[in-house]
Amino acid sequence: MAHAGETHPVLTAHGAGLIGCARCGRVAGHEAHICPRCGSVLADLRRDSVQKVIAWLFAGLICYIPANLYPMLETTFLGTTLKSTILGGVIDLIHHEAYFVAVVVFVASILIPSAKFALIGYLAWSIRYRVRLSEHRRTQLYEFVEFIGRWSMVDVFVVAILTALVNLGFVAGFNPGTAAFFFALSVAFTMVSALCLDPKLLWDPMRNDRDTHD
Protein backbone atom coordinates (compact mmCIF):
# COMPACT_ATOMS: atom_id res chain seq x y z
CA MET A 1 0.00 0.00 0.00
CA ALA A 2 2.88 2.36 0.65
CA HIS A 3 3.53 4.31 -2.50
CA ALA A 4 6.90 5.87 -2.44
CA GLY A 5 6.14 8.62 -4.90
CA GLU A 6 3.88 11.04 -3.15
CA THR A 7 6.31 12.86 -0.89
CA HIS A 8 8.94 13.67 -3.49
CA PRO A 9 8.10 14.21 -7.15
CA VAL A 10 7.87 11.09 -9.26
CA LEU A 11 9.95 10.83 -12.40
CA THR A 12 7.55 10.15 -15.22
CA ALA A 13 8.53 8.99 -18.69
CA HIS A 14 7.47 12.41 -19.93
CA GLY A 15 9.54 14.13 -17.27
CA ALA A 16 12.57 12.15 -18.41
CA GLY A 17 12.07 13.33 -21.99
CA LEU A 18 10.72 9.97 -23.08
CA ILE A 19 7.34 8.62 -24.13
CA GLY A 20 5.69 5.75 -22.30
CA CYS A 21 3.33 3.67 -24.43
CA ALA A 22 -0.21 3.78 -23.06
CA ARG A 23 -0.87 0.20 -24.11
CA CYS A 24 2.23 -1.83 -23.25
CA GLY A 25 4.35 0.47 -21.09
CA ARG A 26 7.40 0.38 -23.38
CA VAL A 27 9.53 3.48 -23.06
CA ALA A 28 10.63 5.13 -26.28
CA GLY A 29 12.59 8.23 -27.19
CA HIS A 30 10.60 11.44 -27.61
CA GLU A 31 11.07 11.40 -31.38
CA ALA A 32 9.27 8.05 -31.78
CA HIS A 33 5.82 8.04 -33.35
CA ILE A 34 5.06 4.34 -33.21
CA CYS A 35 5.68 2.16 -30.18
CA PRO A 36 8.55 -0.23 -31.02
CA ARG A 37 6.94 -2.95 -28.91
CA CYS A 38 3.25 -2.97 -29.75
CA GLY A 39 2.91 -0.57 -32.67
CA SER A 40 0.46 1.84 -31.01
CA VAL A 41 0.51 5.47 -32.00
CA LEU A 42 2.63 7.29 -29.46
CA ALA A 43 1.24 10.77 -29.23
CA ASP A 44 2.91 12.35 -26.27
CA LEU A 45 -0.12 12.57 -24.03
CA ARG A 46 -2.39 12.91 -26.99
CA ARG A 47 -2.96 16.60 -27.06
CA ASP A 48 -6.39 16.44 -28.64
CA SER A 49 -7.54 13.70 -26.26
CA VAL A 50 -9.87 15.93 -24.27
CA GLN A 51 -11.50 17.40 -27.37
CA LYS A 52 -12.22 13.95 -28.76
CA VAL A 53 -13.64 12.84 -25.43
CA ILE A 54 -16.02 15.79 -25.33
CA ALA A 55 -17.04 15.42 -29.00
CA TRP A 56 -17.97 11.75 -28.62
CA LEU A 57 -19.64 12.48 -25.31
CA PHE A 58 -21.92 15.05 -26.97
CA ALA A 59 -22.73 12.59 -29.76
CA GLY A 60 -23.74 10.10 -27.08
CA LEU A 61 -25.81 12.68 -25.23
CA ILE A 62 -27.64 13.70 -28.42
CA CYS A 63 -28.56 10.08 -29.18
CA TYR A 64 -29.69 9.59 -25.61
CA ILE A 65 -32.51 12.11 -26.15
CA PRO A 66 -34.44 10.17 -28.86
CA ALA A 67 -33.54 7.00 -26.95
CA ASN A 68 -35.74 8.28 -24.13
CA LEU A 69 -38.49 9.90 -26.21
CA TYR A 70 -39.22 7.07 -28.65
CA PRO A 71 -40.67 3.75 -27.49
CA MET A 72 -38.10 1.12 -26.57
CA LEU A 73 -40.42 -1.86 -26.62
CA GLU A 74 -43.84 -2.60 -28.10
CA THR A 75 -45.77 -5.16 -26.13
CA THR A 76 -48.68 -7.02 -27.74
CA PHE A 77 -50.97 -8.88 -25.41
CA LEU A 78 -54.24 -10.39 -26.67
CA GLY A 79 -54.41 -8.08 -29.65
CA THR A 80 -53.70 -4.79 -27.94
CA THR A 81 -50.32 -3.14 -28.46
CA LEU A 82 -48.64 -1.04 -25.81
CA LYS A 83 -45.64 1.14 -26.59
CA SER A 84 -43.38 1.98 -23.72
CA THR A 85 -40.34 4.21 -23.40
CA ILE A 86 -37.40 3.31 -21.16
CA LEU A 87 -38.77 5.29 -18.21
CA GLY A 88 -42.33 4.14 -18.99
CA GLY A 89 -41.15 0.54 -18.86
CA VAL A 90 -39.70 1.07 -15.41
CA ILE A 91 -42.92 2.69 -14.19
CA ASP A 92 -44.97 -0.20 -15.63
CA LEU A 93 -42.79 -2.67 -13.77
CA ILE A 94 -43.34 -0.76 -10.54
CA HIS A 95 -47.12 -0.86 -11.13
CA HIS A 96 -46.84 -4.61 -11.60
CA GLU A 97 -44.89 -4.76 -8.35
CA ALA A 98 -41.88 -6.28 -10.11
CA TYR A 99 -39.57 -4.08 -8.07
CA PHE A 100 -36.41 -6.09 -8.59
CA VAL A 101 -36.59 -5.98 -12.40
CA ALA A 102 -37.61 -2.35 -12.21
CA VAL A 103 -34.42 -1.60 -10.29
CA VAL A 104 -32.26 -3.62 -12.73
CA VAL A 105 -33.74 -1.85 -15.76
CA PHE A 106 -33.55 1.54 -14.04
CA VAL A 107 -29.90 1.05 -13.13
CA ALA A 108 -28.85 -0.31 -16.55
CA SER A 109 -30.80 2.09 -18.75
CA ILE A 110 -31.10 5.31 -16.82
CA LEU A 111 -28.71 5.46 -13.88
CA ILE A 112 -25.59 4.03 -15.58
CA PRO A 113 -25.87 6.09 -18.80
CA SER A 114 -26.53 9.32 -16.87
CA ALA A 115 -23.71 8.58 -14.45
CA LYS A 116 -21.42 7.85 -17.39
CA PHE A 117 -22.15 11.19 -19.05
CA ALA A 118 -21.56 12.99 -15.76
CA LEU A 119 -18.37 11.09 -14.88
CA ILE A 120 -16.71 11.38 -18.30
CA GLY A 121 -17.64 15.07 -18.35
CA TYR A 122 -16.19 15.50 -14.87
CA LEU A 123 -12.95 13.69 -15.75
CA ALA A 124 -12.51 15.76 -18.93
CA TRP A 125 -13.17 18.89 -16.85
CA SER A 126 -10.67 17.78 -14.20
CA ILE A 127 -7.91 17.64 -16.84
CA ARG A 128 -8.50 21.26 -17.80
CA TYR A 129 -9.17 22.69 -14.38
CA ARG A 130 -7.97 21.92 -10.90
CA VAL A 131 -10.25 19.74 -8.84
CA ARG A 132 -10.23 18.44 -5.30
CA LEU A 133 -10.33 14.74 -6.06
CA SER A 134 -6.94 13.02 -5.98
CA GLU A 135 -5.37 11.37 -9.01
CA HIS A 136 -5.92 7.96 -7.43
CA ARG A 137 -9.65 8.56 -6.97
CA ARG A 138 -10.02 9.92 -10.48
CA THR A 139 -8.10 6.97 -11.96
CA GLN A 140 -10.48 4.68 -10.09
CA LEU A 141 -13.40 6.65 -11.52
CA TYR A 142 -11.93 6.30 -14.99
CA GLU A 143 -11.53 2.54 -14.61
CA PHE A 144 -15.09 2.37 -13.31
CA VAL A 145 -16.41 4.32 -16.33
CA GLU A 146 -14.43 2.15 -18.73
CA PHE A 147 -15.69 -0.99 -17.03
CA ILE A 148 -19.31 0.01 -16.81
CA GLY A 149 -19.74 1.42 -20.33
CA ARG A 150 -20.48 -1.81 -22.10
CA TRP A 151 -22.98 -3.00 -19.50
CA SER A 152 -25.52 -0.40 -20.63
CA MET A 153 -25.99 -2.49 -23.75
CA VAL A 154 -27.96 -4.93 -21.57
CA ASP A 155 -31.23 -3.15 -22.26
CA VAL A 156 -30.80 -3.45 -26.04
CA PHE A 157 -30.16 -7.17 -25.62
CA VAL A 158 -33.20 -7.55 -23.37
CA VAL A 159 -35.42 -6.00 -26.05
CA ALA A 160 -33.97 -8.37 -28.67
CA ILE A 161 -34.32 -11.40 -26.41
CA LEU A 162 -37.94 -10.63 -25.54
CA THR A 163 -38.78 -10.09 -29.21
CA ALA A 164 -37.14 -13.35 -30.26
CA LEU A 165 -38.42 -15.40 -27.36
CA VAL A 166 -41.99 -14.29 -26.82
CA ASN A 167 -43.43 -14.94 -30.21
CA LEU A 168 -46.83 -16.45 -29.48
CA GLY A 169 -48.70 -14.84 -32.37
CA PHE A 170 -51.89 -13.12 -31.34
CA VAL A 171 -51.61 -14.04 -27.67
CA ALA A 172 -48.41 -12.28 -26.75
CA GLY A 173 -45.39 -10.79 -28.44
CA PHE A 174 -42.79 -8.04 -28.30
CA ASN A 175 -41.33 -5.79 -30.96
CA PRO A 176 -38.34 -3.49 -30.71
CA GLY A 177 -39.00 0.24 -30.81
CA THR A 178 -37.03 3.02 -32.49
CA ALA A 179 -35.39 3.92 -29.19
CA ALA A 180 -33.40 0.68 -29.19
CA PHE A 181 -31.41 1.96 -32.18
CA PHE A 182 -30.63 5.32 -30.62
CA PHE A 183 -29.87 3.79 -27.26
CA ALA A 184 -27.34 1.38 -28.80
CA LEU A 185 -25.72 4.29 -30.67
CA SER A 186 -25.58 6.34 -27.49
CA VAL A 187 -23.86 3.51 -25.61
CA ALA A 188 -21.36 3.01 -28.45
CA PHE A 189 -20.52 6.74 -28.68
CA THR A 190 -20.04 6.99 -24.92
CA MET A 191 -17.73 3.98 -25.01
CA VAL A 192 -15.63 5.60 -27.74
CA SER A 193 -15.56 8.78 -25.64
CA ALA A 194 -14.22 6.89 -22.62
CA LEU A 195 -11.65 5.11 -24.82
CA CYS A 196 -10.38 8.46 -26.13
CA LEU A 197 -9.63 9.64 -22.62
CA ASP A 198 -5.94 9.14 -21.93
CA PRO A 199 -5.74 8.25 -18.22
CA LYS A 200 -2.25 9.70 -18.03
CA LEU A 201 -3.75 13.15 -18.40
CA LEU A 202 -5.46 12.67 -15.05
CA TRP A 203 -2.05 12.47 -13.42
CA ASP A 204 -0.32 15.31 -15.13
CA PRO A 205 -2.88 17.91 -16.18
CA MET A 206 -0.16 20.57 -16.32
CA ARG A 207 1.02 19.12 -19.57
CA ASN A 208 -2.22 19.52 -21.41
CA ASP A 209 -2.34 22.51 -23.77
CA ARG A 210 -1.47 25.84 -22.28
CA ASP A 211 -2.52 25.23 -18.73
CA THR A 212 -4.83 27.43 -16.72
CA HIS A 213 -3.06 28.66 -13.62
CA ASP A 214 -5.42 29.84 -10.98
Add this chain to the structure above:
Amino acid sequence: MTADPHPPLEASRGNPAPPALSSRAGTAEERMACDVCDALQHVHDVRPGERLKCLRCGNVLLIHEGHAADTVMAGALAMVILLVSSVFLPFLQISASGLRSSASILDTALAFSTGVTAPLTLAVFMLIVVLPVARATLLLYTLLPLRLALPAFPLAKRAFRLASELRPWCMAEVFIIGVAVALVKIGAMATVSFGPAFWELTLILVIVIAESGNSGDKTLWRMLEKRIPS
Protein backbone atom coordinates in the same frame (compact mmCIF):
# COMPACT_ATOMS: atom_id res chain seq x y z
CA MET B 1 1.18 -7.04 -1.95
CA THR B 2 4.46 -6.09 -3.52
CA ALA B 3 4.69 -2.64 -2.01
CA ASP B 4 8.23 -1.56 -2.39
CA PRO B 5 9.85 0.95 -0.07
CA HIS B 6 12.36 2.14 -2.63
CA PRO B 7 11.79 5.30 -4.67
CA PRO B 8 10.70 4.64 -8.28
CA LEU B 9 14.01 4.36 -10.01
CA GLU B 10 15.19 1.76 -7.54
CA ALA B 11 11.92 -0.08 -7.90
CA SER B 12 12.89 -3.56 -8.79
CA ARG B 13 16.42 -4.25 -7.82
CA GLY B 14 17.22 -7.60 -6.37
CA ASN B 15 15.22 -10.07 -8.37
CA PRO B 16 18.12 -11.43 -10.35
CA ALA B 17 16.88 -14.94 -11.15
CA PRO B 18 14.79 -14.86 -14.33
CA PRO B 19 12.08 -17.52 -14.38
CA ALA B 20 12.71 -20.56 -16.52
CA LEU B 21 9.96 -19.76 -18.98
CA SER B 22 11.15 -16.54 -20.50
CA SER B 23 13.65 -17.78 -23.04
CA ARG B 24 15.90 -14.77 -22.99
CA ALA B 25 15.60 -12.37 -20.12
CA GLY B 26 15.17 -8.70 -20.96
CA THR B 27 17.97 -6.26 -20.38
CA ALA B 28 19.11 -6.27 -16.81
CA GLU B 29 18.02 -2.69 -16.12
CA GLU B 30 14.90 -2.36 -18.23
CA ARG B 31 12.64 0.62 -17.69
CA MET B 32 8.92 0.77 -18.17
CA ALA B 33 6.36 3.58 -17.97
CA CYS B 34 3.13 2.89 -16.11
CA ASP B 35 0.30 2.84 -18.64
CA VAL B 36 -1.97 4.60 -16.16
CA CYS B 37 0.19 7.32 -14.57
CA ASP B 38 3.36 7.39 -16.73
CA ALA B 39 5.72 6.87 -13.77
CA LEU B 40 9.06 5.57 -14.96
CA GLN B 41 10.43 2.55 -13.12
CA HIS B 42 12.76 -0.40 -13.45
CA VAL B 43 11.16 -3.74 -14.19
CA HIS B 44 12.37 -7.29 -14.46
CA ASP B 45 11.02 -10.74 -15.29
CA VAL B 46 8.46 -11.84 -12.77
CA ARG B 47 8.47 -15.18 -10.97
CA PRO B 48 5.36 -17.38 -10.88
CA GLY B 49 2.77 -16.01 -8.49
CA GLU B 50 4.46 -12.64 -8.21
CA ARG B 51 3.08 -9.31 -9.47
CA LEU B 52 4.96 -6.15 -10.14
CA LYS B 53 2.95 -3.05 -9.27
CA CYS B 54 3.43 0.58 -10.17
CA LEU B 55 4.98 2.42 -7.25
CA ARG B 56 3.00 5.54 -7.90
CA CYS B 57 -0.53 4.33 -8.58
CA GLY B 58 -0.56 0.62 -7.74
CA ASN B 59 -1.52 -0.50 -11.25
CA VAL B 60 -0.25 -4.04 -12.00
CA LEU B 61 2.63 -3.75 -14.46
CA LEU B 62 3.88 -7.28 -15.00
CA ILE B 63 2.95 -10.82 -14.01
CA HIS B 64 4.59 -14.16 -14.78
CA GLU B 65 4.84 -14.65 -18.57
CA GLY B 66 3.86 -18.31 -18.76
CA HIS B 67 0.93 -17.76 -16.43
CA ALA B 68 -0.27 -14.76 -18.45
CA ALA B 69 -0.08 -16.66 -21.74
CA ASP B 70 -1.74 -19.81 -20.39
CA THR B 71 -4.63 -17.95 -18.80
CA VAL B 72 -5.33 -15.97 -21.96
CA MET B 73 -5.13 -19.03 -24.21
CA ALA B 74 -7.34 -21.16 -21.97
CA GLY B 75 -9.97 -18.43 -21.90
CA ALA B 76 -9.77 -17.90 -25.66
CA LEU B 77 -10.11 -21.59 -26.49
CA ALA B 78 -13.09 -22.00 -24.18
CA MET B 79 -14.67 -18.86 -25.64
CA VAL B 80 -14.45 -20.15 -29.23
CA ILE B 81 -15.90 -23.55 -28.37
CA LEU B 82 -18.72 -22.23 -26.19
CA LEU B 83 -19.78 -19.34 -28.43
CA VAL B 84 -19.67 -21.13 -31.76
CA SER B 85 -21.66 -24.05 -30.41
CA SER B 86 -24.26 -21.84 -28.77
CA VAL B 87 -25.21 -19.74 -31.80
CA PHE B 88 -28.02 -22.00 -33.01
CA LEU B 89 -29.01 -23.60 -29.70
CA PRO B 90 -31.87 -22.14 -27.66
CA PHE B 91 -30.96 -20.38 -24.41
CA LEU B 92 -34.52 -19.97 -23.17
CA GLN B 93 -37.78 -21.72 -23.99
CA ILE B 94 -41.21 -20.58 -22.90
CA SER B 95 -44.62 -22.16 -22.88
CA ALA B 96 -47.86 -20.39 -22.09
CA SER B 97 -51.42 -21.67 -22.63
CA GLY B 98 -50.30 -24.46 -24.95
CA LEU B 99 -48.07 -22.26 -27.11
CA ARG B 100 -44.31 -22.75 -27.22
CA SER B 101 -41.44 -20.63 -28.33
CA SER B 102 -37.68 -20.56 -27.94
CA ALA B 103 -34.80 -18.27 -28.80
CA SER B 104 -31.18 -18.76 -29.82
CA ILE B 105 -28.52 -16.07 -30.22
CA LEU B 106 -29.19 -16.02 -33.96
CA ASP B 107 -32.93 -15.49 -33.35
CA THR B 108 -32.08 -12.66 -30.99
CA ALA B 109 -30.01 -10.80 -33.56
CA LEU B 110 -32.73 -11.29 -36.16
CA ALA B 111 -35.31 -9.77 -33.79
CA PHE B 112 -34.15 -6.33 -34.97
CA SER B 113 -34.30 -7.16 -38.67
CA THR B 114 -37.36 -5.07 -39.56
CA GLY B 115 -37.80 -1.31 -39.55
CA VAL B 116 -35.44 1.33 -38.29
CA THR B 117 -33.62 -1.06 -35.95
CA ALA B 118 -32.35 -3.22 -38.86
CA PRO B 119 -28.68 -2.13 -38.50
CA LEU B 120 -28.83 -3.52 -34.97
CA THR B 121 -29.16 -7.05 -36.36
CA LEU B 122 -25.60 -6.95 -37.62
CA ALA B 123 -24.38 -4.97 -34.62
CA VAL B 124 -25.83 -7.42 -32.11
CA PHE B 125 -24.44 -10.44 -33.94
CA MET B 126 -21.03 -8.77 -34.15
CA LEU B 127 -20.98 -7.79 -30.47
CA ILE B 128 -22.14 -11.15 -29.15
CA VAL B 129 -20.55 -13.68 -31.51
CA VAL B 130 -18.27 -12.42 -34.28
CA LEU B 131 -16.00 -10.06 -32.33
CA PRO B 132 -15.49 -12.30 -29.27
CA VAL B 133 -14.67 -15.29 -31.52
CA ALA B 134 -12.41 -13.15 -33.72
CA ARG B 135 -10.59 -11.82 -30.67
CA ALA B 136 -10.10 -15.30 -29.20
CA THR B 137 -8.80 -16.58 -32.53
CA LEU B 138 -6.30 -13.72 -32.79
CA LEU B 139 -5.05 -14.40 -29.26
CA LEU B 140 -4.53 -18.09 -29.99
CA TYR B 141 -2.86 -17.25 -33.31
CA THR B 142 -0.35 -15.04 -31.50
CA LEU B 143 0.33 -17.00 -28.35
CA LEU B 144 0.07 -20.67 -29.25
CA PRO B 145 3.26 -20.90 -31.36
CA LEU B 146 5.21 -18.97 -28.74
CA ARG B 147 4.03 -21.22 -25.96
CA LEU B 148 5.01 -24.29 -28.00
CA ALA B 149 8.45 -22.74 -28.56
CA LEU B 150 7.83 -22.48 -32.30
CA PRO B 151 8.59 -19.44 -34.43
CA ALA B 152 5.78 -16.89 -34.33
CA PHE B 153 3.22 -16.77 -37.12
CA PRO B 154 3.42 -13.83 -39.53
CA LEU B 155 1.92 -10.55 -38.32
CA ALA B 156 1.62 -11.97 -34.80
CA LYS B 157 2.11 -8.58 -33.17
CA ARG B 158 -0.49 -6.96 -35.37
CA ALA B 159 -2.93 -9.74 -34.52
CA PHE B 160 -2.32 -9.23 -30.82
CA ARG B 161 -2.84 -5.47 -31.13
CA LEU B 162 -6.11 -5.97 -32.96
CA ALA B 163 -7.22 -8.39 -30.24
CA SER B 164 -6.70 -5.79 -27.54
CA GLU B 165 -8.52 -3.15 -29.58
CA LEU B 166 -11.50 -5.48 -29.91
CA ARG B 167 -11.74 -6.15 -26.20
CA PRO B 168 -14.29 -3.48 -25.17
CA TRP B 169 -16.54 -4.49 -28.06
CA CYS B 170 -16.85 -8.13 -27.06
CA MET B 171 -20.14 -8.34 -25.21
CA ALA B 172 -20.98 -12.03 -24.92
CA GLU B 173 -21.01 -11.72 -21.13
CA VAL B 174 -23.24 -8.66 -21.22
CA PHE B 175 -25.68 -10.69 -23.27
CA ILE B 176 -26.11 -13.34 -20.56
CA ILE B 177 -27.05 -10.61 -18.08
CA GLY B 178 -29.65 -9.51 -20.65
CA VAL B 179 -30.95 -13.09 -20.71
CA ALA B 180 -31.24 -13.04 -16.93
CA VAL B 181 -33.18 -9.75 -16.98
CA ALA B 182 -35.51 -11.04 -19.72
CA LEU B 183 -36.01 -14.20 -17.70
CA VAL B 184 -37.17 -12.30 -14.64
CA LYS B 185 -39.34 -10.00 -16.78
CA ILE B 186 -41.38 -12.76 -18.37
CA GLY B 187 -41.09 -15.32 -15.58
CA ALA B 188 -44.44 -14.15 -14.23
CA MET B 189 -46.42 -14.56 -17.45
CA ALA B 190 -45.08 -17.81 -18.85
CA THR B 191 -43.29 -20.99 -17.86
CA VAL B 192 -39.64 -20.54 -18.76
CA SER B 193 -37.07 -23.29 -19.11
CA PHE B 194 -33.36 -23.12 -19.83
CA GLY B 195 -31.81 -24.33 -23.07
CA PRO B 196 -28.23 -25.61 -23.46
CA ALA B 197 -26.96 -22.24 -24.70
CA PHE B 198 -27.96 -20.69 -21.37
CA TRP B 199 -25.38 -22.77 -19.52
CA GLU B 200 -22.75 -22.15 -22.18
CA LEU B 201 -23.28 -18.40 -21.87
CA THR B 202 -23.09 -18.64 -18.09
CA LEU B 203 -19.69 -20.35 -18.42
CA ILE B 204 -18.58 -17.53 -20.72
CA LEU B 205 -19.53 -15.03 -18.01
CA VAL B 206 -17.40 -16.94 -15.50
CA ILE B 207 -14.43 -17.00 -17.93
CA VAL B 208 -14.67 -13.29 -18.65
CA ILE B 209 -14.82 -12.45 -14.95
CA ALA B 210 -11.80 -14.67 -14.25
CA GLU B 211 -9.92 -13.05 -17.13
CA SER B 212 -10.68 -9.48 -16.10
CA GLY B 213 -8.62 -9.86 -12.93
CA ASN B 214 -5.61 -11.00 -14.93
CA SER B 215 -3.98 -7.92 -16.39
CA GLY B 216 -1.35 -9.72 -18.43
CA ASP B 217 -1.45 -7.62 -21.60
CA LYS B 218 1.68 -5.62 -20.86
CA THR B 219 3.46 -8.81 -19.79
CA LEU B 220 2.55 -10.48 -23.09
CA TRP B 221 3.62 -7.46 -25.12
CA ARG B 222 6.98 -7.55 -23.40
CA MET B 223 7.25 -11.27 -24.13
CA LEU B 224 6.33 -10.73 -27.79
CA GLU B 225 9.03 -8.09 -28.16
CA LYS B 226 11.63 -10.44 -26.71
CA ARG B 227 10.55 -13.41 -28.78
CA ILE B 228 9.81 -11.76 -32.12
CA PRO B 229 12.70 -9.63 -33.34
CA SER B 230 11.25 -6.89 -35.47
